[in-house]
Amino acid sequence: MLETCEKHAELYKELDDYIESIKEKKGILINVLHKAQELFGWLPKEVQDYIAEKLNIPTSTVYGVVTFYNFFSTKPKGKVQIKICLGTACYVKGADRILDRFLSELDVKESEVSKDGLFSVHGVRCLGACSMAPVVLIGEKDFYGKVTPDMVPSIIKKYKEGE
Template sequence: MAVCEKHTGLYKQLDEYIESVKDKKGMLINVLHRAQELFGWLPQEVQDHIAKKLNIPVSTVYGVVTFYNFFSTKPKGKHQIKVCLGTACYVKGADRVMERFLNELGVEESEVTQNGLFSVHGVRCLGACSMAPVVLIGEKDFYGKVTPDMVPEILKKYNKEGE
């Protein structure tokens, strides 16, 4: 497997982590988490590398990656925008909020913007029905009672990083 020069350092960090945990029970999920932290997602090449290093079948790695929804086999933006499409949010216009994010960014759902900053994902529930519709950007930037007209202002905060 040819390793992209850009990713050589990431593979080195992953290999060091694998060495530190490879004899521990249940290490595959921890290794996959670490790989996703490093690479941002789990492309097939990374899954193949993990299987080889852990001396397990690629099908085992793939099975775990596709079973758990927190692992991604597609690239995601630096800022992952999660729009709640659960019942309470949907009834209050979450579909229009989602559409506005996609239009403003010029992408389809789950696609990454060309600058790598954003990806937009519909999710089933963010647990804040009283604030519907809600949006979560990253792991902690939470927005409630979002309207389509608020989207450009929300994006402006994160777009500054791409300048």
């Protein structure tokens, strides 16, 4: 359940303003979903229902689009998103062990948020840096190549310190 608070009221207001600004255009659903994900960090069911009502379209249409595109997230994410490449080149170099080490160090399940709300860990497809396999991407731009399980604690530490 998405908690209702002043902050969320502001986010809904900002989403309303955005919808208002583009409502004359066609095919705005994807743009609105992007905006909502940017504001809320993910797309809770309540937000998807809200968008369906605002755009006057069936909720099933909204759910369909959200589940079709993998850049939309229906689960909350941590402030720091850790993406472990599980593409072939990384996998053969032990990416599954890197993933397991991140999960155990952070005591979290894949795609769930750590208790402190700081981290979430996601297995992803090829990140396009196969020569550096196995690869980890933290946030949008921090790439780590040739990662070993023993490097994991020190990588995590950097982001804890920057809290």
